[in-house]
Amino acid sequence: MIVIKPLLVVCFVGLLIWAFRNRARVGMRAGIRLVAALLTGFAVAAIVDPGLTQSLANAVGVTRGTDLLLYALVVVFAFTTMAGYFRYRELDNRLAEIARSQAIHEAVRMEGMPGVSPRD
Amino acid sequence: MVVPTPIYARCSVPGPKLEVQSGVSPLASLPDLLNRDVWVIVRCFNEATVAGAVIQELTRSFPNVVGVDDGSTDGSSEVIREAGARVVRHAINLGAGAALQTGLQFALLDPAAQYFVCFDADGQHRVSDAIGMVERMRNEDLDILIGSRFLGSAAGMPRTRRSVLRAARVFERLSSGVSLSDAHNGLRVFTRRFASQLSFSMRDMAYASELLRFIRQSGLRYGEHPVTVDYTVYSLAKGQRSVNSINIAMDVWMQRIFGRRPS
Numbered sequence: 235m236i237v238i239k240p241l242l243v244v245c246f247v248g249l250l251i252w253a254f255r256n257r258a259r260v261g262m263r264a265g266i267r268l269v270a271a272l273l274t275g276f277a278v279a280a281i282v283d284p285g286l287t288q289s290l291a292n293a294v295g296v297t298r299g300t301d302l303l304l305y306a307l308v309v310v311f312a313f314t315t316m317a318g319y320f321r322y323r324e325l326d327n328r329l330a331e332i333a334r335s336q337a338i339h340e341a342v343r344m345e346g347m348p349g350v351s352p353r354d
Numbered sequence: 355m356v357v358p359t360p361i362y363a364r365c366s367v368p369g370p371k372l373e374v375q376s377g378v379s380p381l382a383s384l385p386d387l388l389n390r391d392v393w394v395i396v397r398c399f400n401e402a403t404v405a406g407a408v409i410q411e412l413t414r415s416f417p418n419v420v421g422v423d424d425g426s427t428d429g430s431s432e433v434i435r436e437a438g439a440r441v442v443r444h445a446i447n448l449g450a451g452a453a454l455q456t457g458l459q460f461a462l463l464d465p466a467a468q469y470f471v472c473f474d475a476d477g478q479h480r481v482s483d484a485i486g487m488v489e490r491m492r493n494e495d496l497d498i499l500i501g502s503r504f505l506g507s508a509a510g511m512p513r514t515r516r517s518v519l520r521a522a523r524v525f526e527r528l529s530s531g532v533s534l535s536d537a538h539n540g541l542r543v544f545t546r547r548f549a550s551q552l553s554f555s556m557r558d559m560a561y562a563s564e565l566l567r568f569i570r571q572s573g574l575r576y577g578e579h580p581v582t583v584d585y586t587v588y589s590l591a592k593g594q595r596s597v598n599s600i601n602i603a604m605d606v607w608m609q610r611i612f613g614r615r616p617s
Contacts, residue, residue: 254612320612327555330452333444337422338460341442348393348420348440349464 238295246309254316266313273310389416391468392488395457397450398475399424402433405475409437412473415485420460421475424453451554451561458549470549474540476586483581487543490579497548497574500534501541506580518599525603532566534578541581548574556609560602564609 256262280286280303287299296302342348394416398405405421412419421434425447434441442460444453454472461467469491471484479501487499503511504519519538527533538559544552551572556564569576 251611257612319608323555326557329446330448330455330557333446333448334452334456334459337442337444337456338463341440341460342463345440347463348460349418349466 250312250316253313254320257317257320273306389488390418391466392416392418392471393457393461393464393467393469394419394471394473394484395454395461396421396434396439396473396475397424397453397457398422398426398430398434399447399450399453400426400428400430401475402426402428402430404477405430406433406437408473408475408477409434409439411481412484413438415481416471418461418464418467420457422453422457422460424448424450449557449561450559451564452557454561455552455554458544458552462546462550468546470544470546472540472542472544478583478585479541480582480584483541483579484543487541487579487581490577491543491545494577495575496577497545497572498569498576499543499579500537500576501539501581501583502534502536502578503539503581503583504535505578506582511583511585522599525606526563526566532570532576534566534576536578537566538562539581539583545574548572556605558602558605559598560605563602563606 253262253266285299287303289299291297291299291302294302296305394412396405396409396412396419398421409419409421419439421430421437421439421441423431423434423441423443425444431441431443440460442456444456448456457472458470461470469488471488473479473484483501483506487501490496491499519536522538523533523535526537542565548568552565552568554561554564
């Protein structure tokens with residue numbers, strides 16, 4: 235029981251890094267959506283039959299069903315946060331590119347290409 | 355004796371014949387002397403009070419100066435223009451790395467540009483250092499020359515700043531493999547070869563760490579040059595806070611672990 239804990243932690247971190255390194259792949263996006271759909275299905279099932287989480291917890295060796303839910307929540311939250319971070323950075327870079335090309339375009343329009351100074 | 359033909363004579367356009375006595379055309383060394391092949395890039399974000407004097411001094415030695423106004427609200431653009439430099443203005447504030455990228459991209463449009471000098475607007479650098487660095491680039495086989503206040507001098511540097519920069523050096527050596535004594539020095543000179551390879555994705559001050567990665571990936575020769583950094587009351591108030599180094603380190607490692615471009 236003690237050995238499995240660090241193993242699970244390493245697997246989780248490894249999975250996180252692998253998933254985000256390959257975030258551009260179409261298959262990865264499809265996989266994430268599939269997982270989201272499965273989790274939604276599980277959530278509906280757990281509402282209908284509250285005993286389901288407890289029996290699942292017993293099956294994987296977790297004491298309480300609520301603990302299992304909490305672990306799942308932590309995993310999902312970590313993925314969501316990371317996805318948000320990368321999405322934000324991507325948008326940020328695009329915004330910078332637009333502002334840059336607009337700035338250079340405007341500078342060239344106003345005073346001409348660099349190197350052709352009006353004093354010449 | 356073989357007399358080099360002037361460029362316009364080499365084209366079949368009839369033009370006046372230039373009399374050349376020696377083997378070297380007097381025009382050949384002219385761009386060097388006037389620094390016409392150099393572009394100085396000055397980033398400004400709300401630095402109207404100091405940028406004017408800095409740019410004015412620069413234009414005495416460098417005919418090509420571009421001020422990148424990074425979305426200032428204090429009329430920095432007008433100050434830059436009056437001081438005799440070209441202005442490129444970001445409509446919104448994008449950060450130091452993005453502003454440098456913009457300045458480089460603008461200067462690269464000039465086909466005559468061979469050297470690109472990055473110079474801070476707050477008056478902490480000395481124009482004489484920039485001149486010395488360009489001179490060295492002309493004489494040595496270097497593509498990147500970074501100023502170092504640890505090889506030179508840094509008058510009035512606070513102790514915390516010194517220790518943060520020391521820690522940054524260790525961190526960057528570990529993450530990039532490039533060893534520089536003062537990677538966060540704003541005074542740098544690049545050749546066209548290196549400048550055209552740069553594309554910063556770190557918009558804020560973290561770009562300095564990103565720069566080291568570009569240096570390593572390019573495989574080009576880099577060097578350091580002793581410079582003097584004057585810590586004025588203004589530059590200390592305006593400069594980045596030491597705590598920000600934690601943010602920079604996080605961004606750099608996120609990029610290292612998860613890769614650069616998501617698209």
